[in-house]
Amino acid sequence: DTGVSQDPRHKITKRGQNVTFRCDPISEHNRLYWYRQTLGQGPEFLTYFQNEAQLEKSRLLSDRFSAERPKGSFSTLEIQRTEQGDSAMYLCASSLFSGAFFGQGTRLTVV
Amino acid sequence: AQTVTQSQPEMSVQEAETVTLSCTYDTSENNYYLFWYKQPPSRQMILVIRQEAYKQQNATENRFSVNFQKAAKSFSLKISDSQLGDTAMYFCALHGSGNTGKLIFGQGTTLQVKP
Numbered sequence: 001d002t003g004v005s006q007d008p009r010h011k012i013t014k015r016g017q018n019v020t021f022r023c024d025p026i027s028e029h030n031r032l033y034w035y036r037q038t039l040g041q042g043p044e045f046l047t048y049f050q051n052e053a054q055l056e057k058s059r060l061l062s063d064r065f066s067a068e069r070p071k072g073s074f075s076t077l078e079i080q081r082t083e084q085g086d087s088a089m090y091l092c093a094s095s096l097f098s099g100a101f102f103g104q105g106t107r108l109t110v111v
Numbered sequence: 112a113q114t115v116t117q118s119q120p121e122m123s124v125q126e127a128e129t130v131t132l133s134c135t136y137d138t139s140e141n142n143y144y145l146f147w148y149k150q151p152p153s154r155q156m157i158l159v160i161r162q163e164a165y166k167q168q169n170a171t172e173n174r175f176s177v178n179f180q181k182a183a184k185s186f187s188l189k190i191s192d193s194q195l196g197d198t199a200m201y202f203c204a205l206h207g208s209g210n211t212g213k214l215i216f217g218q219g220t221t222l223q224v225k226p
Contacts, residue, residue, distance in 0.1 A: 031212055042115075042202050042216030043156070056211050089154065095212055098144045098163075102156035
């Protein structure tokens with residue numbers, strides 16, 4: 001499978017715990033994005049990497065959120081001290097030019 | 112700021128018929144890209160069709176076509192010969208010609224294809 005892969009698919013965590021999600025983009029894609037999607041809404045941009053450089057972060061990305069893309073390959077998104085409001089689908093996408101390809105997402109539930 | 116608006120929260124169509132989903136947008140850029148994405152109940156977002164703003168010809172992909180009206184900032188999606196597998200949420204999205212390629216999405220339209 002050469003699509004965008006995300007792990008885990010589902011994560012249930014207790015409030016206050018830290019969680020980390022992984023995204024493996026399409027191998028030749030140099031651009032990688034994280035989005036957040038709540039039920040019935042369109043995805044909202046969180047952050048963007050070009051190769052290993054994080055070039056843009058949304059105001060939605062509070063201090064509790066951090067993303068990395070070491071060596072310009074896979075990326076991780078960590079949420080520290082999770083809150084119930086963090087419950088959402090976290091989508092990763094990658095692209096080479098215009099038009100991004102999305103993974104299946106990680107559904108986070110904070111209880 | 113760039114915005115995308117989809118004013119139809121839900122639509123339905125009979126199998127084999129044609130349906131049109133509406134989208135309007137706002138951007139100050141002269142060159143930009145518009146997209147329609149499909150998100151079936153399994154939740155993976157799939158790119159359906161892409162339009163570059165500097166191209167006047169409307170994009171077509173098999174049963175999917177767009178009506179791009181640049182002056183009106185309108186970008187509708189027409190699905191011909193609707194199939195049960197077209198049942199999904201459809202999102203209109205926009206990104207500018209800058210380097211990031213980040214997408215701004217509309218609120219989505221839920222399309223139900225009825226047998």
